Amino acid sequence: MIKENIKKWHDHTHGNFPGGLDELLADDVIFYSPVVFTPQKGKDLTKLYLMAAGNTFGGDDTKEADGLKESS
Secondary structure, eight states: OOHHHHHHHHHTTTTTTTTHHHHHHHOOEEOOOSSSSEEEEEEHHHHHHHHHHHHHSSSOOEEEEEEEEOOO
């Protein structure tokens, strides 16, 4: 299951996952940010954090490792 979700994430980051974050995230998701020291609860707030991170870090600096992509 984890490999399927990682593939969906990478598809999303390349604009190839039609459902986007709404499809990937559970409604009751809890996001633990390395910057904000309290858990962020809910899909809408988590989407904001992930979209901001995507805009900040962007790019595709990844490599294959055992069939999964990892940041280099």
